Amino acid sequence: MHKLHISTQFDSGAIEVVQLDRADDIQLRIRKDSAADFAQWFHFCLHGAAFQPVTLRFLNAGDSAYPKGWDGYQVVASYDRQEWTRIDTQFDGQEMTARLTPMAQAVYFAYFEPYSYEQHLDLLASAATSHWVTQQRLGSTVQGRDMTLLRITDEAGTTPIEQKKKVWMIARQHPGETMAEWFVEGFLERLLDADDAVARVLRDRCVFYVVPHMNPDGAVLGNLRTNAAGANLNREWAEPTAERSPEVLLVRQAMLDIGVDLNLDIHGDEGLPYNFVVGSEGTPGYSPRIAALEDAFKVAWAASCPDFQDRHNYGKTAPGQANLTLATNWIAQQFGCLAFTIEMPFKDNADLPDPLVGWSGERSKKLGASVLQPLLQWSA
Ligand code: GEM
Ligand code: ZN
Numbered sequence: 001m002h003k004l005h006i007s008t009q010f011d012s013g014a015i016e017v018v019q020l021d022r023a024d025d026i027q028l029r030i031r032k033d034s035a036a037d038f039a040q041w042f043h044f045c046l047h048g049a050a051f052q053p054v055t056l057r058f059l060n061a062g063d064s065a066y067p068k069g070w071d072g073y074q075v076v077a078s079y080d081r082q083e084w085t086r087i088d089t090q091f092d093g094q095e096m097t098a099r100l101t102p103m104a105q106a107v108y109f110a111y112f113e114p115y116s117y118e119q120h121l122d123l124l125a126s127a128a129t130s131h132w133v134t135q136q137r138l139g140s141t142v143q144g145r146d147m148t149l150l151r152i153t154d155e156a157g158t159t160p161i162e163q164k165k166k167v168w169m170i171a172r173q174h175p176g177e178t179m180a181e182w183f184v185e186g187f188l189e190r191l192l193d194a195d196d197a198v199a200r201v202l203r204d205r206c207v208f209y210v211v212p213h214m215n216p217d218g219a220v221l222g223n224l225r226t227n228a229a230g231a232n233l234n235r236e237w238a239e240p241t242a243e244r245s246p247e248v249l250l251v252r253q254a255m256l257d258i259g260v261d262l263n264l265d266i267h268g269d270e271g272l273p274y275n276f277v278v279g280s281e282g283t284p285g286y287s288p289r290i291a292a293l294e295d296a297f298k299v300a301w302a303a304s305c306p307d308f309q310d311r312h313n314y315g316k317t318a319p320g321q322a323n324l325t326l327a328t329n330w331i332a333q334q335f336g337c338l339a340f341t342i343e344m345p346f347k348d349n350a351d352l353p354d355p356l357v358g359w360s361g362e363r364s365k366k367l368g369a370s371v372l373q374p375l376l377q378w379s380a
Contacts, residue, residue: 002048002105011116012176014222015044018059023052029060033223035230038065040270041176041222043110050105055097062094065224069270070096073347074358076113079104084113086358112268112346113361115178117145117220120213123185124148130192132203138250142228145216147250149209152191157204165379168263170211170251170327173233174225175218177268179344179364184212184266186365190372198372205379209258214247234265235323237330252330260335262378264371265327269343273350273359275367276313278341280332282322293338293378300377305370307349307363338378342371 004026006017019027026046032039039060046054061070074086075098087109089098100107127150128135138147153164169187171180191199191208202208213219217228226232229244236245240252255263269276279294280286301308322329332339344367348358357363 002050004049005047007045007047008043008222010045011118011220012041012043012110012114012178012222013045015042023049024055025057026055027057027059030058030064031222033218033226033230034221034228036223036226036232038223038225038232039063040065040069041111041224043108043114043222045106045108046102047106049102049107051101051103053099053101055099056109058096058098060094061091061096066270067093069346071271072273074098076110076358078108078110078113079106081108081114084110084360085356111176111224112178112359113182115172115181115219115361117216120181120216120219123181123188123212124150127152127188127192132192138254139246141215141217141247143217145220147211147216147247148213149211149251149254150188152188152203152208152210153206154200154203159204161207165206165261166209166259167206167375167379168209168211168255168260168331169266170214170263171266172212172219173214173248173265173327174267175215175221175227176224177266177344178219179268179346179359179361180266181212182361182364183342183344183368184210186368187371188212188368189365190369196372198376202372202375202379206375209254211251214251234267234327235325237327238325248327255331255335260331260337260339262337262375263328263331263335263339265331265339265341266368267341267343268346270346272312272343273345273347274312274343275308275345275349276310276343278314278328278343280322280329280339282317282319283324283329283333284320284322285333285336286319286322290332290336290338294340297338297340297374297378300374301371304373305367307352307367308370309351313343 070091
């Protein structure tokens with residue numbers, strides 16, 4: 001009989017083991033972020049339970065950062081760390097229980113399909129092989145990892161460089177929202193596709209500035225929402241500091257140096273089972289022009305991608321009430337431009353559910369590729 005064991009000593013590994021005596025009563029606690037009180041992300045490997053009915057009890061699910069995130073949510077599991085599927089999961093308001101009879105002696109469980117730091121480095125390296133891409137190291141994170149910017153355009157296009165629109169995309173300020181980097185992977189794959197007509201026109205009309213990962217430290221540490229200094233980066237855009245939020249300080253300065261005509265900030269949402277956007281309607285500088293650009297972008301996206309919708313979202317922020325520490329609001333106010341937070345679900349898209357995988361890395365990639373369509377409409 002194999003001995004039961006739970007491992008977390010790997011990229012984004014995170015769980016606390018309370019009791020591991022019996023496979024049918026494994027008691028766990030979701031761990032807080034490394035230097036903050038947010039608790040939601042989990043990722044671990046269970047060894048030694050092959051062909052035994054396993055019950056995972058997340059005892060403190062009701063105390064997590066977003067407890068409503070567990071209503072209708074299902075844990076993802078994988079044997080090969082490539083294919084992730086949803087497993088039977090219940091939530092009673094305090095305890096979340098997931099059940100599986102593993103078909104192997106090692107099985108991984110996570111809040112959402114992970115995206116490792118090695119995958120991030122591979123994404124950068126792969127993109128940088130394109131002659132349309134220039135990779136720029138902006139500086140270091142709190143723990144010394146690279147903050148990397150990809151500049152993408154077709155210099156040999158018909159549009160003079162000074163007339164090209166500056167389109168920014170930043171992702172994973174909240175490191176546990178791994179769908180954000182899957183989205184960027186799909187976006188880059190299509191944008192760098194030599195045979196894709198939409199990408200070809202966009203590479204001519206625009207210069208893209210893409211930061212695929214805003215929070216590498218937090219991701220490796222297994223944090224949901226914060227960096228290694230405990231900062232929620234999406235609350236640092238008004239006054240970032242080198243000590244607490246160098247990741248924002250570096251990207252924000254690059255934006256100020258270069259300029260911004262449009263920004264997309266890619267996130268995941270714990271509660272709403274939909275893909276949606278958040279605009280900048282509450283900022284002082286919000287105008288009918290920006291409102292019209294937002295509406296046209298959403299109409300074009302929904303018309304070309306059934307996985308996007310604008311019926312379910314956070315609702316509107318009252319005029320002048322926007323929190324300017326958030327990236328979307330600070331960027332919109334600073335540059336007078338169109339800026340969206342893009343939200344994908346940890347659960348599934350209730351409009352187009354997939355019982356096997358729910359919302360997934362691959363579906364996030366497809367959504368990332370689809371955003372070229374509204375960008376084409378906007379850039380005309
Ligand atoms: C969100 S953006 C919050 C916007 N809220 C409203 N009501 N407009 C955040 O940072 O909390 C992005 C995210 O984490 O998904
Ligand atoms: Zn987020």
